[in-house]
Amino acid sequence: MSRAIRRTPAAKVGITVAVIALLIFALFPAYWMVSTALDGKAASRGSQLLPQSLTLKNFSTVINDGGFGHYLRNSLLVAVITVVLSAMVALLASVAVARFRFRFRTSVVVMILIVQMVPLEALVIPLFLQMRQYHALNSLLALSVVYLAFSLPFGIWMMRGFVAAVPKEIEEAAYVDGAGWWRMFFSVLLPLVAPGLVATSVFSFITAWNEFIFALTFMSDDSKYTATVGLQKFFGQNTAEWGPIMAASTLLSLPVVIFFTVVQRRLAQGLTSGAVKG
Structure with missing residues (x-):
């Protein structure tokens, strides 16, 4: 006792x-x-x-004089594309790895782990040369594809655990009731793995929103800069404008805090409803 x-x-x-x-x-x-x-x-x-x-003068200087609002829109566009594509691809890939039987399935899982272990800094030059060969430099869409490649290994690995935790008997019961695979996927499997999908979306959003090295390397046009790259405009050669810098940093941090707060509530609701429904 x-x-x-x-x-x-x-x-x-x-x-x-x-x-x-x-x-x-x-x-x-x-x-x-x-x-x-x-x-x-x-x-x-x-x-x-x-x-x-x-x-509020520092915020006015950052938005009106520094054009930081445009950089925030670029970052938001890249982050939204990355989150949507990574969620879709990671979910489908995790279902394939966790449910289907095919050759080299274990090798695929191991390769996902290996890719996750590679330092991002080691990929700057190879990816730059590849993007230059495909004429994809200075493109927000191409930058989103790069961020998608970074977030997918973690997303697939995490979603694989959520999909594997769903009993196969639930899917078989849906098949017995006459549902096809896609009907079972959207009506049964997707609601059960939604909390994991939210968690991977948080990681993808933070990766795309806070990344600096690749955005600085791939973007040469000032109008295509993301917020993290645009922040450096307020640093001079010998001095730093700390008021605008901190105002820009505050604006850069707010979307992450708001996004995490919103999805955290959805995550808690998904876990609670899943426990109640059994």
Whole structure:
């Protein structure tokens, strides 16, 4: 018979202090970024914890003068294409690997793992030469295809686990009721693996939204820059405009936070409904 662990008041206070210290350590960079973005005197702020004056001038400078809104639209376009294509391809590929029997099935899974282990920096030059040969440089669609290739190994590997966890008897019951394969796929299998699909979408979105090296290497036209590349415009040769930099960084971080918050709720709802329906 298990007993509940009783903590002394001193232990409770120690745990509380440790949790608060951890939260401060984790959230302080975000606070410094936002407070500097809102500080009208960010250049002379130094080590002061509180902003000297609150203003939205830095955001106005970034959007109106720096054209950062255009870079955000480019990043959003690339991220949406990557998320949609990676979700579709990863789901179908995971079903093939987890359900179908074919030659070299194990080899395909091993190759997926090997591709996941390759450092992305080692692929910059080969991919640049390949894109140049196909005349695909300076194209947002081609950049989306590159990000798709990066996110697919993880997506297939994760979705394979979700598909394999679905009992085959559920699919067989759908077949007995007269459903075809596509009807079973959309009506039975897809709702059950939806939480995994959301998780892979989060990874694909973060990969496409935060990537910098390939976007900088493949894009030569200023109008095709993504937000991560456009951020460097506010860094001078000898100085840095910290107010606009932090304002642009805040705008760059908001879509990730909003997207993760939305899909996290959908993920929790999918897990709960799946548990209730049995």
